Amino acid sequence: MPAEQTHEIGRHGLIEARLVLDRVFTDSIDLPFNAYEHPEKVTFDDPASPPKQFSFDLSGNFRRAEKRAVAGLKVAELFVEVKSYSEGSQLLNEYDEFLRRAAIVGSMPRHRNSWFMFLSSVPFGTTYGVRLCDGDFLRNRSQNWAGGIQAPQDLHLRTALVFGNLSLKRTFQAWSNPR
Numbered sequence: 001m002p003a004e005q006t007h008e009i010g011r012h013g014l015i016e017a018r019l020v021l022d023r024v025f026t027d028s029i030d031l032p033f034n035a036y037e038h039p040e041k042v043t044f045d046d047p048a049s050p051p052k053q054f055s056f057d058l059s060g061n062f063r064r065a066e067k068r069a070v071a072g073l074k075v076a077e078l079f080v081e082v083k084s085y086s087e088g089s090q091l092l093n094e095y096d097e098f099l100r101r102a103a104i105v106g107s108m109p110r111h112r113n114s115w116f117m118f119l120s121s122v123p124f125g126t127t128y129g130v131r132l133c134d135g136d137f138l139r140n141r142s143q144n145w146a147g148g149i150q151a152p153q154d155l156h157l158r159t160a161l162v163f164g165n166l167s168l169k170r171t172f173q174a175w176s177n178p179r
Helices: 003-028 091-106 136-142 166-175
Strands: 029-034 043-046 052-055 058-065 073-083 115-120 159-163
Touching: 003 029, 003 058, 003 073, 003 115, 003 166, 029 073, 043 091, 073 091, 091 115, 091 136, 091 159
Parallel strands: 073 115, 115 159
Antiparallel strands: 029 058, 043 052, 058 073
């Protein structure tokens, strides 16, 4: 597939992902940064050898009312990885790499309260079931990560695995109120 076509598919996937997340979280989410227009906001150094960089696709924040907060809001930074595929045969490995990258960023002092989301347009076949999200998969996979990367103890509580597929989009179109 030509690079221009791949680029356009990825860009379209980010637009679709933002629409899905906006519909789900309404006023609780803001994702103004993306890898195409704001790479400096979503790119990090990978400590693996040889050194390289990686990027998340979207970033912004979650927010909710919090009376005790000075600004009246509790806010947490959010990084989103979007996979717009037609089938999910490689997604388990990509989810593993996403968790590794979330561990790298989530271990940085500035991001100890940040959240991470893996949003896929298709599910991936696995026998892991709920272990993908309860911390078991993360603990097991992190033992094999190169470079001694250790996930923060609470990372599984700040990580979301979301499937925003065509059926969800159709449901939104049929039943959501226009905003």
